[in-house]
Amino acid sequence: xxxxxxxxxxxxxxxxxxxxxxxxxxxxxxxxxxxxxxxxxxxxxxxxxxxxxxxxxxxxxxxxxxxxxxxxxxxxxxxxxxxxxxxxxxxxxxxxxxxxxxxxxxxxxxxxxxxxxxxxxxxxxxxxxxxxxxxxxxxxxxx
Numbered sequence: 001x002x003x004x005x006x007x008x009x010x011x012x013x014x015x016x017x018x019x020x021x022x023x024x025x026x027x028x029x030x031x032x033x034x035x036x037x038x039x040x041x042x043x044x045x046x047x048x049x050x051x052x053x054x055x056x057x058x059x060x061x062x063x064x065x066x067x068x069x070x071x072x073x074x075x076x077x078x079x080x081x082x083x084x085x086x087x088x089x090x091x092x093x094x095x096x097x098x099x100x101x102x103x104x105x106x107x108x109x110x111x112x113x114x115x116x117x118x119x120x121x122x123x124x125x126x127x128x129x130x131x132x133x134x135x136x137x138x139x140x141x142x143x
Contacts, residue, residue, distance in 0.1 A: 007108040008125040012133050015100040016140045022074040024139055025092055034135040036064070042077070044068050058116040060084035081107065085116040 014021055024030045026042040036050035046068045054062035060083055069089065070078040078091040088109035095102040105128060110121040 005108065006110045006112050006121060007106050008110075008121065008128050010103075010105040010128050010133065012103045012105070012136075013097060013100055014103055014137065014140060017099070018074045018094045018096050018101045020140060020143060021094055021101045021103060024136060024143065025077055025094075030139060030143065034139040035132065040066075040068075042068065042071055044071055055084075058084060058119050060116075060120075084120070085114055086110075086120055 024034065026040070028038055028040045031038055031040055036052050038050045039048045040046070041048065048066050048068075050064040050066065052062050052064070054060060062083075064081055064083040064086075066082070067080045068077075069080055070076060070091075074094060076091065076093050078089060081088045081090050086109075088107060091104075091106045091108070093104040093106075095104070107124060107128060111117045112121060
């Protein structure tokens with residue numbers, strides 16, 4: 001029997017129009033300001049990396065290998081997200097709401113039966129909900 005897969009889900013209202021949020025998600029320089037340095041291009045099939053600090057105790061070298069899986073301009077961006085033991089996906093879904101944007105983030109595919117993935121799930125869940133969203137909000141305000 002395959003282990004259950006778990007997801008991190010975030011629902012965040014941003015007081016900025018979808019076009020501005022989309023730009024922060026898809027411009028590599030802006031993406032680096034709020035998430036991680038990268039060589040991202042908003043093209044389906046493009047393989048790219050995020051780089052961050054290594055965490056040797058869980059077998060993570062600091063490189064997140066990704067591929068753009070789906071794009072729907074100003075509505076949806078889905079990428080693969082692999083690093084260490086992870087083979088997951090991240091989906092950003094944008095919905096216009098009044099003068100702003102409701103941003104839904106889902107980081108899916110964690111195997112909580114694997115201690116390294118459980119560590120990532122716990123720590124990344126905290127990060128997505130607090131530090132990452134705060135950094136995105138700051139970047140949007142500074143744009």
